[in-house]
Amino acid sequence: MRERIPQPVYLKDYSPPPYLIDAVDLVFELDEDDTRVTATLQVRRNPAVAGAGPALELNGEGLTLESLKLGSQRLDPTQYRLSEEGLCLPRVPDHAFTLELVTHLCPKANTALEGLYLSNGLFCTQCEAQGFRRITYFLDRPDVMARYTTTVVADRARYPVLLSNGNCVAAGEASHGRHWVRWEDPFKKPCYLFALVAGRLACLEDRYVTASGRPVVLRIYAEPQDLDKCGHAMASLKQAMRWDEENFGREYDLDLYMIVAVSHFNMGAMENKGLNIFNTQYILARPDVATDADYERIEEVVGHEYFHNWTGNRITCRDWFQLSLKEGLTVFRDQEFSADRHSRPVKRIDTVNLLRTRQFAEDAGPLAHPVRPESYIEINNFYTLTVYEKGAEVIRMLQTLLGRAGFRRGTDLYFERHDGQAVTCDDFVRCMEDANGVDLSQFRLWYSQAGTPELHLEAEYDAAGRYLDLKVRQSCPPTPGQPCKRPFLIPLAVGLLAADGSELPLRLAGEPAPAPGTTRVLPIQAAEERFRFVDLPERPVVSALRGFSAPVKLNFARDLAELAFLFSRDSDGFNRWDAGQQLATRVMLEMIDRASAGQPPAPVEPLLVDAFRNLVTGQLEDQSYWALLLTLPSEEYVSAAMAVIDPDQVHAARQRLKRELAVALEAEFLRLYEALRGDEHNRFDAAAVGRRRLKNTCLDYLNALDNDTAHRLSLRQFRETRGMTDQLAALGAIVNSHHPNQAECLEQFYQRWHAEPLVVDKWFMVQSTCHLPGTLERVRALLDHPGFDRGLPNRVRALVGGFAQSNPVHFHAKDGSGYAFLAERVIEFDARNPQLAARLLTPLTHWQRYDPVRQGLMRRELQRIAGAERISPDVYEVATKGLG
Structure with a gap:
C-alpha cells in the first residue's frame, strides 16, 4: 500500500509568494554521476504581501545539500530544516539578502527526465512544470520571475557544446581538460x-532580420548524423517569425535563438527562453525518413x-491553474499559422x-x-487536451465573437499591459473587454465550467410568411464536482442554402437589410433562444455550426437526403465534410442495429454510394481536402x-462499409490511384x-478488398x-491485410531503417x-524485440500508446486482455x-461509456494500479480520479 496519500492543491488557496527572487547566478560543474550546482539568489520580501515575513x-527534490550561506554567513544544520519536499529557513533578514546554495545531483540516474538528466550522452533539462526543484532549492512557482546568469x-x-538561456557573454578554459561558457538572459523569467544542454552536437546556423531591421542568429543543434534533417525545421522557424510579426505584431527580442533536438524527452518540445528543447520527432525530417504528416507537424510545433x-x-501564467493562458492561446496561434501555410x-x-474524438x-x-482547473494533485497531469485543445477553442470563440480586428485589438492591449508579468486567464479576457x-x-x-455543452436545434419554415424560425436550446451534462451548469455564451455560426x-x-426579423x-x-x-430569418423565397437547408464555431455537440434532426445534399453542396468546408461524416455514421449505426437484432445485412445506402461516386469521379483543387471528404469516420467518431460503445460492432461496421464502397467503386478508385502515381517524394x-x-x-479503399490486385499495388508502392x-x-496496407509478403516487408523495412x-x-x-x-500477442512479443528501448518515450508511445489509444477493437477485447496489458505496462x-506512465x-479512465462487463474489467485494472506499491503521485491521481 502507499505510505502517503498525495494531497490536492486548490486554486482557491492561491496566495502571492511572500518572497521574490530578483536575480539568480548558477554555476554547473557537470558530471554524469555527481553534478555540483552553485546557486546564488538575490532574495527580498514581496512588498505586495503585508505583515511580517514568514519562514523562507x-x-x-532528490538533492544533496553541500553548503548553505546567508549573506557571508555559512549556516549549520541547526539553522535550517531539510525534508523530502525542500528546505526551510525559519529566520531570514527583513531587507534584501543573498542566499548561496551548493547542491549535488546524479543526472545519470534521473530516468524521470525532469530537472537535469543525461539523454543518450547529452546533458539536458526539463523544468516545466516543477523540474527546477530537482536542480537546486528554489521558489519553484511561475509567479517568481528573475534574471539568470548561468x-x-x-x-x-x-561536451564541447555548452548552452543555456539568453546570450553568450564569456567563455574560457578550466583545469583538467574542462572548459566553461557563461550565458546571460536579460529578461526576467520563471524558473520553469x-x-x-551540454554535449557533442552539430549546428545548423542561419540568419533572420526582423521587421524593424534587427539581425537574429538562428541555430539548430542536433547529433552530427542528424544535421541534414534540420533544414525543414529552420525554414519553419523563419516562417513562424515572419508570420508572428505580420499577424500579431510580435518581434523576437534576443540576438540568438537556439533549438536543440533531444531523443529522450517526455514532451513534444519546450519553449525555454532563447533555448528551445525539442523531441527529435518534431525537428528531424528528410523525404526518405519523414512523412508529410511529420513535415506538417514539425512546422506546427516549431x-x-x-x-x-x-x-x-x-507574459507567463501566475499559477499552474492558469496553464491554458499560455497553452490554449499558443495552440490557437499555431493552428492559425498552419491554416495560413496550408x-x-x-x-x-x-x-x-482530435477535439471530438x-x-x-x-x-x-x-x-x-x-x-x-480548480485543483490538482500532480500538475503534470493537467497537460491535457482540455487545457490545450479546448483552451484553443475558447480563444477561437473570442475571435469569432469580436471579429479579427477586435481580437487583434485585445491581444495588442494584452502584450502592452502585461509584458514581463505573470498573469491569469481573467487578465487576458479583461484585455479583450477593455479593447472592445x-x-x-x-x-x-x-474557463470555470467543465463538460461539453450540447445545442439542440429545431427549424420550422413558414412558406406563406417566407420566414424560418430557428429554436436553439443549450444544456451541459453534470461533471465531477459540477452537477449543475449555467448557460454558456456560445457563438453559433449559421448559413442558409437554397435547393x-x-x-x-x-x-x-426587425433588421432593415x-x-x-x-x-x-x-x-x-x-438556455433557450429563438431567431427568425425573413425574406426567404423557399425552404432553406440550415448549415449550422459552420467552421465548428464552438466546441459543442450539435443535435439537429436531419434525414439522409439532407445530409447528402450538404455533403455535396455546402460552401462551408468544415460543414460539408461533417455532413459526410454524419451520413456515413448513420449508415454504420444502422448496420450495428441490424446486427444486434440478428437481422441480415441490408444493401448499403444508395445515397452514400452515389455521393462517394460523385466525389471519386469529380475534381477538387484542394486534394488534401478531397481525400478527407473520401475518408470514412474513424471508429472513435462512430463510437x-x-x-x-460496442467496439467489436463498430469495427465490423466500418470495415464492412469500407469494403462495400471499395466493391462498388473499385474501378473508380483504381483509375484515380493510377492517375496520381508519380515520383514527387x-x-x-x-x-x-x-x-x-x-x-x-484510394489505396486504403482498394486494400479493403484484400485481393491479388490490392496486394500487387501495395507491394509495388512499397518497393x-x-x-516515407x-x-x-x-506497409500499413500490407500489415492490415492477408498479404503473402507481410513478414518479408516488415523485416525489410526494419533492416533498412x-x-x-x-x-x-x-x-x-x-x-x-x-x-x-493476434495483434496483442504481436505487441507483447515486440516488447522483447532488440529495437524496443524502454527508456525511450517515443518508442514506448509508439508500441504501448499506439495499441491503447489507436487500436480500439483489440484494446477493448471482451476478455480484458488489452486492459491488463496496459495496466502491467503502466506499473x-x-x-x-x-509522466509517461x-x-x-x-x-482506462473512459470506462463509463462501455458495457457493464468492460466497465468492470477496466475498473479492476484501475484499482490494481492505484493499489500498487510505490506508485507515483502522477499515476495515483489519474487512477483514483479515473475510478470516479
Whole structure:
C-alpha cells in the first residue's frame, strides 16, 4: 500500500509568494554521476504581501545539500530544516539578502527526465512544470520571475557544446581538460523556463532580420548524423517569425535563438527562453525518413514553441491553474499559422477531429475538468487536451465573437499591459473587454465550467410568411464536482442554402437589410433562444455550426437526403465534410442495429454510394481536402454517437462499409490511384502533399478488398517509392491485410531503417495499430524485440500508446486482455518515468461509456494500479480520479 496519500492543491488557496527572487547566478560543474550546482539568489520580501515575513520555504527534490550561506554567513544544520519536499529557513533578514546554495545531483540516474538528466550522452533539462526543484532549492512557482546568469563547466572533449538561456557573454578554459561558457538572459523569467544542454552536437546556423531591421542568429543543434534533417525545421522557424510579426505584431527580442533536438524527452518540445528543447520527432525530417504528416507537424510545433516567446515567456501564467493562458492561446496561434501555410479547411477538420474524438471523451469521463482547473494533485497531469485543445477553442470563440480586428485589438492591449508579468486567464479576457468595450462575464464560464455543452436545434419554415424560425436550446451534462451548469455564451455560426446550393440572405426579423456575407454568428446566451430569418423565397437547408464555431455537440434532426445534399453542396468546408461524416455514421449505426437484432445485412445506402461516386469521379483543387471528404469516420467518431460503445460492432461496421464502397467503386478508385502515381517524394508543397494523401486514400479503399490486385499495388508502392509517406502507407496496407509478403516487408523495412530511431518508431506503431487478429500477442512479443528501448518515450508511445489509444477493437477485447496489458505496462514504466506512465493510463479512465462487463474489467485494472506499491503521485491521481 502507499505510505502517503498525495494531497490536492486548490486554486482557491492561491496566495502571492511572500518572497521574490530578483536575480539568480548558477554555476554547473557537470558530471554524469555527481553534478555540483552553485546557486546564488538575490532574495527580498514581496512588498505586495503585508505583515511580517514568514519562514523562507524553498522547494527541492532528490538533492544533496553541500553548503548553505546567508549573506557571508555559512549556516549549520541547526539553522535550517531539510525534508523530502525542500528546505526551510525559519529566520531570514527583513531587507534584501543573498542566499548561496551548493547542491549535488546524479543526472545519470534521473530516468524521470525532469530537472537535469543525461539523454543518450547529452546533458539536458526539463523544468516545466516543477523540474527546477530537482536542480537546486528554489521558489519553484511561475509567479517568481528573475534574471539568470548561468555558467556551465564540463569536459571539453565529451561536451564541447555548452548552452543555456539568453546570450553568450564569456567563455574560457578550466583545469583538467574542462572548459566553461557563461550565458546571460536579460529578461526576467520563471524558473520553469530555465534550460541547459551540454554535449557533442552539430549546428545548423542561419540568419533572420526582423521587421524593424534587427539581425537574429538562428541555430539548430542536433547529433552530427542528424544535421541534414534540420533544414525543414529552420525554414519553419523563419516562417513562424515572419508570420508572428505580420499577424500579431510580435518581434523576437534576443540576438540568438537556439533549438536543440533531444531523443529522450517526455514532451513534444519546450519553449525555454532563447533555448528551445525539442523531441527529435518534431525537428528531424528528410523525404526518405519523414512523412508529410511529420513535415506538417514539425512546422506546427516549431511555430508553437516560437510563439510562446510572447504568449508564455514574456507574459507567463501566475499559477499552474492558469496553464491554458499560455497553452490554449499558443495552440490557437499555431493552428492559425498552419491554416495560413496550408489548407485552412483541412487544418480545421484535423483539429476538430482530435477535439471530438479525444477531448470530448475527456469531458465525458471521470477526469473531466474545466479549462482552468480548480485543483490538482500532480500538475503534470493537467497537460491535457482540455487545457490545450479546448483552451484553443475558447480563444477561437473570442475571435469569432469580436471579429479579427477586435481580437487583434485585445491581444495588442494584452502584450502592452502585461509584458514581463505573470498573469491569469481573467487578465487576458479583461484585455479583450477593455479593447472592445464589451462585457464578457458570461463568456468566462468557458474557463470555470467543465463538460461539453450540447445545442439542440429545431427549424420550422413558414412558406406563406417566407420566414424560418430557428429554436436553439443549450444544456451541459453534470461533471465531477459540477452537477449543475449555467448557460454558456456560445457563438453559433449559421448559413442558409437554397435547393440549388446557393446561399440565401441572412436577415433577422426587425433588421432593415440582410447581414453581409454567407455566414452569420448568432450569440446563444440563454438556455433557450429563438431567431427568425425573413425574406426567404423557399425552404432553406440550415448549415449550422459552420467552421465548428464552438466546441459543442450539435443535435439537429436531419434525414439522409439532407445530409447528402450538404455533403455535396455546402460552401462551408468544415460543414460539408461533417455532413459526410454524419451520413456515413448513420449508415454504420444502422448496420450495428441490424446486427444486434440478428437481422441480415441490408444493401448499403444508395445515397452514400452515389455521393462517394460523385466525389471519386469529380475534381477538387484542394486534394488534401478531397481525400478527407473520401475518408470514412474513424471508429472513435462512430463510437461517440453511441450511448453504449460496442467496439467489436463498430469495427465490423466500418470495415464492412469500407469494403462495400471499395466493391462498388473499385474501378473508380483504381483509375484515380493510377492517375496520381508519380515520383514527387522530395516535394512538400500543398499540391504534392494533396496528391499523395488522395492517392493513399484510394489505396486504403482498394486494400479493403484484400485481393491479388490490392496486394500487387501495395507491394509495388512499397518497393518502388523513395518517400516515407508512400512507403509507410504501403506497409500499413500490407500489415492490415492477408498479404503473402507481410513478414518479408516488415523485416525489410526494419533492416533498412534500424539506424533511424524515428522510423523504427513508425515500424512499431504500424504493428501495434493493426486490426487483424493476434495483434496483442504481436505487441507483447515486440516488447522483447532488440529495437524496443524502454527508456525511450517515443518508442514506448509508439508500441504501448499506439495499441491503447489507436487500436480500439483489440484494446477493448471482451476478455480484458488489452486492459491488463496496459495496466502491467503502466506499473512497469511508472518506476522509471511517472509522466509517461500517467499519460499511457488515460484510455482506462473512459470506462463509463462501455458495457457493464468492460466497465468492470477496466475498473479492476484501475484499482490494481492505484493499489500498487510505490506508485507515483502522477499515476495515483489519474487512477483514483479515473475510478470516479
